[in-house]
Amino acid sequence: MLKINNINKSYGKRQVLHNLNLNVANGEIYGLLGANGAGKTTTINIICNLLKADSGDIQLNNQPISEATKKIIGIAPQENILYKSLTCEENLRFFAEIYGLSKNIINQKIKETLLSVNLLDRAKSPVETLSGGMQRRLNIAVALVHQPKLVILDEPTTGLDIESRYEVWELIRQLKSQGITVLLTTHLLDEAERLCQKIGILKQGQILVEGSLAELRNLIPAQEVLVMQTTQEKEAIARAQAYGFTHRYYDKDLAFWLPESLDLKEIISRFEGIPIDAISRQPVRLEHIYLELTQQFAS
């Protein structure tokens, strides 16, 4: 659906995208992850033809990016683009007209879109009377009203409470079930883990790695992560090293990568003589992989 090959982009003398490659398949939810300033918004703006890359090639549905390809993209930017004093229906009408929807289908499309984001009962409500979660869903509705094939969601749940976040996640899953391809940017790793079939990790304008979660998991030699609380961390680390367990600190938590699945008894026996206050086993998470790829660990 979307193929980006070797794009470069500078603002003045500052290069912010470096030979960036990205491949989004038809019908998948693709998560573009990266810290603030990694280049996510610049990449999106190039895909939407709002900004020109200095070099490289982008194909959307096998066509180069142009004014024509804009029509098959819907974008919901990070900041809501809604008119607060207008109603939900009026906002969608405004954007539908910009997208050039014909008069005879516009009412039907507005209704269908409001229904799809679960706001049909608020059609006549001014935006300023909606909750933050509802406003975000309406912001996504703006991207959907012209029935695009690719929907780009820039940080769709940033700043939302957990319930509103769940509602937006459900909406994104519904888009996928309707066959719409979704490219979302996020720095919430659990969001990407739950929603995305493919993940690209962007750092300083370069894609470090791209693949499914299962493929990314193969990048670190761990079957499980063991988190341990002990008053004798140095001794625990030395013991772990003797068994070939790599250690890491995640925030303040001491953790070990277990290269094979071991039962709890076996694990505890390997730390015999070291007082263990608490121990927990976790699957390898996107957080572990992301940190490994993007940070320099002092081990």
Ligand SMILES: Nc1ncnc2c1ncn2[C@@H]1O[C@H](COP(=O)(O)OP(=O)(O)OP(=O)(O)O)[C@@H](O)[C@H]1O
């Ligand atoms: N118009 C501009 N002029 C100059 N520098 C810019 C401009 N827009 C972005 N940048 C710089 O380019 C780099 C990438 O910015 P971009 O907004 O694409 O990152 P991002 O990953 O979307 O970050 P965030 O998560 O904070 O939105 C940053 O260092 C930013 O300061």
